[in-house]
Amino acid sequence: xxxxxxxxxxxxxxxxxxxxxxxxxxxxxxxxxxxxxxxxxxxxxxxxxxxxxxxxxxxxxxxxxxxxxxxxxxxxxxxxxxxxxxxxxxxxxxxxxxxxxxxxxxxxxxxxxxxxxxxxxxxxxxxxxxxxxxxxxxxxxxxxxxxxxxxxxxxxxxxxxxxxxxxxxxxxxxxxxxxxxxxxxxxxxxxxxxxxxxxxxxxxxxxxxxxxxxxxxxxxxxxxxxx
Amino acid sequence: xxxxxxxxxxxxxxxxxxxxxxxxxxxxxxxxxxxxxxxxxxxxxxxxxxxxxxxxxxxxxxxxxxxxxxxxxxxxxxxxxxxxxxxxxxxxxxxxxxxxxxxxxxxxxxxxxxxxxxxxxxxxxxxxxxxxxxxxxxxxxxxxxxxxxxxxxxxxxxxxxxxxxxxxxxxxxxxxxxxxxxxxxxxxxxxxxxxxxxx
Numbered sequence: 001x002x003x004x005x006x007x008x009x010x011x012x013x014x015x016x017x018x019x020x021x022x023x024x025x026x027x028x029x030x031x032x033x034x035x036x037x038x039x040x041x042x043x044x045x046x047x048x049x050x051x052x053x054x055x056x057x058x059x060x061x062x063x064x065x066x067x068x069x070x071x072x073x074x075x076x077x078x079x080x081x082x083x084x085x086x087x088x089x090x091x092x093x094x095x096x097x098x099x100x101x102x103x104x105x106x107x108x109x110x111x112x113x114x115x116x117x118x119x120x121x122x123x124x125x126x127x128x129x130x131x132x133x134x135x136x137x138x139x140x141x142x143x144x145x146x147x148x149x150x151x152x153x154x155x156x157x158x159x160x161x162x163x164x165x166x167x168x169x170x171x172x173x174x175x176x177x178x179x180x181x182x183x184x185x186x187x188x189x190x191x192x193x194x195x196x197x198x199x200x201x202x203x204x205x206x207x208x209x210x211x212x213x214x215x216x217x218x219x220x221x222x223x224x225x226x227x
Numbered sequence: 228x229x230x231x232x233x234x235x236x237x238x239x240x241x242x243x244x245x246x247x248x249x250x251x252x253x254x255x256x257x258x259x260x261x262x263x264x265x266x267x268x269x270x271x272x273x274x275x276x277x278x279x280x281x282x283x284x285x286x287x288x289x290x291x292x293x294x295x296x297x298x299x300x301x302x303x304x305x306x307x308x309x310x311x312x313x314x315x316x317x318x319x320x321x322x323x324x325x326x327x328x329x330x331x332x333x334x335x336x337x338x339x340x341x342x343x344x345x346x347x348x349x350x351x352x353x354x355x356x357x358x359x360x361x362x363x364x365x366x367x368x369x370x371x372x373x374x375x376x377x378x379x380x381x382x383x384x385x386x387x388x389x390x391x392x393x394x395x396x397x398x399x400x401x402x403x404x405x406x407x408x409x410x411x412x413x414x415x416x417x418x419x420x421x422x423x424x425x426x
Contacts, residue, residue, distance in 0.1 A: 111409055111412045111413040114405075114408055114409045115409055118405050118409060121405065168402065169406075171400065172400070172406040175400035175401055175406075176401065176409055179399075179400065180399065180401075180409075180410050182413060
């Protein structure tokens with residue numbers, strides 16, 4: 001695989017999104033000429049797992065059967081928790097702030113008061129969703145890889161049923177901002193807001209694939225083995 | 228020169244119709260008024276002519292209301308003249324209302340505001356392609372009515388309401404009533420003073 005010897009710094013230059021991917025895996029800047037292979041060895045990251053996450057960000061959605069071991073699932077959990085933190089402390093507050101900014105440009109305009117409220121409700125919905133994963137799913141996953149899930153009355157298929165769609169409202173938000181809200185001297189801040197929403201949406205979409213297709217699949221395999 | 232607006236007046240009572248016409252002639256807006264005794268004549272007229280505003284007296288019949296509901300002209304505004312106690316269908320049809328004992332200057336003010344809104348919304352609204360019925364349903368959804376309640380108000384089946392909803396969603400790219408409320412307010416589809424506490 002020629003990917004192995006690609007320099008990570010160059011990958012970032014070609015796809016800036018990888019900055020945040022690497023950060024979530026505990027790989028920080030100052031990368032010198034290290035290759036993917038170097039980074040994976042240094043940080044004990046399963047190479048195939050890394051390449052799969054990388055490919056998802058290159059819009060390639062093929063998921064290989066990864067045969068993940070306990071330590072790889074721990075890496076995955078770290079990646080997902082770090083993503084959650086990023087959403088809660090950076091991505092979502094940033095969007096909130098930008099909506100408030102537009103609202104302040106269009107002072108007392110009910111449309112924007114409602115828009116603020118709309119996003120606030122969405123935010124609560126997403127936070128609830130993330131909290132469920134952090135309090136129920138991730139501890140369960142840890143229990144499965146440590147072989148003490150028997151006392152927990154839960155299975156990963158329940159998670160799949162519970163995994164609701166948190167992207168639909170972002171689409172509505174985009175349509176409102178792009179199509180329906182009349183222009184009111186707010187082009188710059190509205191464009192800025194939209195670019196942040198696009199970025200967050202792409203991030204969430206890949207996040208969902210990682211959870212549903214990689215994590216759930218790996219845990220199902222372990223559940224079968226354990227039982 | 229001010230834009231010429233075409234206004235249709237529908238009233239069973241000729242006294243009220245002629246009286247209102249006399250008041251409207253005092254406005255400085257550039258208008259042309261047509262008076263109709265029943266909705267059939269209005270429908271024939273609307274099919275082949277320009278129309279910006281319909282003013283309907285609430286003394287018209289249930290059948291007349293149904294005929295007027297069918298008129299599908301983009302940006303058309305409808306003002307109700309409340310002369311008796313109209314039912315909910317009548318209210319769902321109208322964008323604004325005037326009362327029999329309102330004084331002439333107030334009536335003119337309401338009509339002028341309505342006309343200027345209809346001209347303004349033309350630019351914003353012409354590309355959304357919502358039919359009059361879809362707009363009506365969107366407004367009812369926004370003020371919190373359920374599919375079933377909407378079906379009762381508009382005398383249609385619940386399936387019809389659901390199919391309209393699907394069309395609204397595919398035309399606008401929005402599905403939740405919260406997003407529809409934002410759309411409705413941004414496009415002046417609901418009267419903020421009257422409906423806002425319901426949102």
